[in-house]
Amino acid sequence: MKILVTGGAGYIGSHTVTELIQEGFQPIIVDNLCNSSVKNLEGIRSVTDTIVQLYNVDCTNEIEFKEVFEKEKDIVGAIHFAAYKSVEESVREPEKYFQNNIGSLKVLLKLMEHFEVDYLIFSSSCTVYGTPDNLPVTEEAPFKKAESPYGETKQQCEEILQSVAIKSISLRYFNPIGSHSSGLIGDCSADKPANLIPIICEVAKGVREKLIVNGNDYNTIDGSCVRDYIHVVDLAKSHVAALKYLIKNPKKGVFNIGTGKGLSVLEAIQCFEKANKTNVNYEIGPRRDGDVEEIFSDNTKVEKLLDWKAQISLEQAMQDAWNWEIKK
Ligand SMILES: NC(=O)c1ccc[n+]([C@@H]2O[C@H](COP(=O)([O-])OP(=O)(O)OC[C@H]3O[C@@H](n4cnc5c(N)ncnc54)[C@H](O)[C@@H]3O)[C@@H](O)[C@H]2O)c1
Numbered sequence: 144m145k146i147l148v149t150g151g152a153g154y155i156g157s158h159t160v161t162e163l164i165q166e167g168f169q170p171i172i173v174d175n176l177c178n179s180s181v182k183n184l185e186g187i188r189s190v191t192d193t194i195v196q197l198y199n200v201d202c203t204n205e206i207e208f209k210e211v212f213e214k215e216k217d218i219v220g221a222i223h224f225a226a227y228k229s230v231e232e233s234v235r236e237p238e239k240y241f242q243n244n245i246g247s248l249k250v251l252l253k254l255m256e257h258f259e260v261d262y263l264i265f266s267s268s269c270t271v272y273g274t275p276d277n278l279p280v281t282e283e284a285p286f287k288k289a290e291s292p293y294g295e296t297k298q299q300c301e302e303i304l305q306s307v308a309i310k311s312i313s314l315r316y317f318n319p320i321g322s323h324s325s326g327l328i329g330d331c332s333a334d335k336p337a338n339l340i341p342i343i344c345e346v347a348k349g350v351r352e353k354l355i356v357n358g359n360d361y362n363t364i365d366g367s368c369v370r371d372y373i374h375v376v377d378l379a380k381s382h383v384a385a386l387k388y389l390i391k392n393p394k395k396g397v398f399n400i401g402t403g404k405g406l407s408v409l410e411a412i413q414c415f416e417k418a419n420k421t422n423v424n425y426e427i428g429p430r431r432d433g434d435v436e437e438i439f440s441d442n443t444k445v446e447k448l449l450d451w452k453a454q455i456s457l458e459q460a461m462q463d464a465w466n467w468e469i470k471k
Pocket residue numbers: 149150151152153154155156173174175176177178179180200201202203223224225226227228243247266267268269316317318319330331332
């Protein structure tokens with residue numbers, strides 16, 4: 144089965160392409176490489192012994208994107224990763240985010256309708272919940288005021304998906320970390336890392352002097368913010384599970400994709416140090432605007448319906464993150 148993967152050269156996309164191949168699907172990548180590199184495609188080739196077709200096309204360019212659908216007949220479904228993802232940049236340049244993240248989805252939906260492609264898996268985020276009232280957070284929790292324009296684009300995309308005929312599943316990712324165990328596929332993003340684990344890696348490597356822990360006076364286990372960190376390979380596998388489910392159950396759905404366990408920033412540092420037998424220089428700084436105190440996933444629905452569960456340990460995720468950092 145041919146599956147179109149927009150943003151398939153990116154961090155989560157490249158891991159998902161690998162899993163799709165291993166599960167017998169034929170992924171076709173559409174990626175303009177604005178935040179990734181062909182290095183991931185070489186990695187996919189080494190790991191799977193498969194050359195994946197890449198179209199270097201901007202998904203907001205309807206004319207060029209249409210040509211992909213025309214050339215690649217018999218596309219069965221799509222997984223839509225292509226988007227900008229920097230929360231900080233979205234605050235500075237909101238219009239850029241609305242245009243790309245919402246624009247690319249609209250073009251994709253139009254083309255899917257035209258070419259009668261029925262199934263879509265969409266990359267959403269737990270950011271749609273804002274600061275949830277209850278933990279662990281379930282899919283029933285309402286959308287709160289988005290903390291950033293980036294978060295708003297994910298909320299709006301999910302709303303658009305509810306309003307069209309195409310059957311879709313939105314996967315609300317928690318915090319993806321780590322890399323493929325081969326060390327050949329990972330985050331090739333051009334951006335300066337803004338997420339905790341890549342920053343920890345840079346500090347451990349000596350690229351950055353220290354990590355600033357933003358706040359140690361939250362109402363959490365040790366005062367630092369709590370997140371649900373999931374290995375990117377587990378996350379990638381959830382797309383395959385969601386696709387199989389959607390083909391068998393063609394209706395709309397949303398699923399949380401996390402481990403169900405919260406980990407504080409300080410615990411994450413300790414876990415990284417222990418897993419990699421190294422030290423991470425950090426100091427406590429002030430709270431950061433817009434940070435959610437604590438969020439982790441309720442996985443009841445996804446485990447029951449998609450028959451998927453995160454399997455890889457945090458220690459392994461920390462080792463894989465470090466392995467990518469030192470090899471890249
Ligand atoms: N990484 C995270 O922490 C996280 C968390 C929640 C949700 N998400 C979402 O998951 C998806 C993938 O994230 P990622 O971490 O792999 O990001 P990434 O930047 O590594 O991958 C996105 C890919 O899309 C491509 N792209 C962007 N705009 C495009 C366009 N208009 N046309 C064609 N290609 C385009 C980029 O070149 C890149 O390869 C995004 O939608 C992101 O918002 C990511």
